[in-house]
Amino acid sequence: MASSSLTSHLTYSRKQKSLGLLCTNFLKLYDREGIESVGLDEAAVQLGVERRRIYDIVNVLESVGVLSRKAKNRYSWKGIDSIPQALEELKKEALRENCENLPVTSYDCQGDSIENCEDEKPSDLSGGETSQENSTLGSVPSGDSSFCSLSSKGKTDHRREKSLGLLTRNFVKLFLTTNADTVSLDEAAMLLLCDPGSTMMRTKVRRLYDIANVLSSMNLIEKTHQNETKKPAFRWLGFNGKPDDDATVSPKSSNFEQSKKREFGSDITNLEFTKRSRLISLVDDKPIKAQMKHEDPSSQRHLNQMLEHQHQQQQQQANSKGYVFGPFQPVLQDTEKKSLRSARDLEAFASSYRPQYHNQGNILTTTLQQ
DNA sequence: GACTCCCGCCATTAA
DNA sequence: TTAATGGCGGGAGTC
DSSP states (O other): OHHHHHHHTTSOOGGGGOHHHHHHHHHHHHSSTTOOEEEHHHHHHHHTOOHHHHHHHHHHHHHTTSEEEEETTEEEEOOGGGHHHHHHHHHHHHHHHHHHTOOOOSSOOOTTHHHHOOOOOTTOTTTTSOSSOOOOSOOTTOOSGGGGOOOSOOHHHHHHHTOHHHHHHHHHHHHHTOOOSEEEHHHHHHHHHOSTTSHHHHHHHHHHHHHHHHHHHTTSEEEEEOTTTOOEEEEEOTTTTGGGGGSSSSTTOSSSOOSSSOOTTTGGGOOOHHHHHHHHTTSOOOBOOSOOOOOOHHHHHHHHHHHHHHHHHHHHHHHHHSOOOOTTOOOOOHHHHHHOOSHHHHHHHHHHBOOOOOOHHHHHHHHHHO
């Protein structure tokens, strides 16, 4: 591949292209006042990524209520402050499913689960949810394969059951309906994906990583490791992003490995200076005109948390390794650099610049291949 | 070597 | 028929 060697020095580290970062910038771009709908094409252009990646983001975001499909190519924007309600609905749905799929196995239903159980028929697959993502799977905490049943259904259902959106919903339900502080990757895979060790399992684990990247970029979960096994695990943070109260995320958390290992959704800031400086020259430094005003306290708070969370990580990483920022690193004037002193500044900074999800390597490669 | 996850092919679905 | 959607797994980056 001649093009790859030619472009290799121009391409970004793949960390810079992660779904987590893309999601963060997607939210920066759209979670502001006045946004009512989102076009997939415009999002792809704005973020500088292929359409395909937007589908990934959108599917996950739709599962947590940030947006919903309105028409072809178009989604209506609900915003991150819609997440709590979506989570609540997911939880109810999961609890309802639990009741219908007893016995519950390895995880305990939360106290209110039984009380909340109603006689609603599961056959009502719409269940008040978005039309696409009907939960035909079994209970989340169920250890049996009902959760990932791929039984004798039509092709459409079969396809739907494997969708990223549904996988996301079930992944979230896993946390919402259990008392488990953390769920290991293995457990999640077992519960959600069936047939351990199979090819399908490996494929689905890839999807789990995709989902986890997006969710962690929203601070809904964080990646951690199990104490005993050191195996990768996910911790639910919820909408309020618990660990943000811990400020630096890691030090107070015994579970959290403050390691050189990158974190989901934030690792994209790991940019070597050498690469970065090269990248910066490629970055379009035109500031976005739109003024992002997060006047809604709820969404603003969460966005602040996200930004501060990332800012702190960037600080940590910068301290230890000397790299900051991701591919959206715009060209800064000196005066602008001075102003970047706090998380607030970071937010203002984020709001002032058009996010750059540069994929120059791809663009160049594509061009060369033509 | 295991983990992580980007990338884009291509089947399926929708218009 | 064409465009949109998104499952899927190869394979490369990272640890």
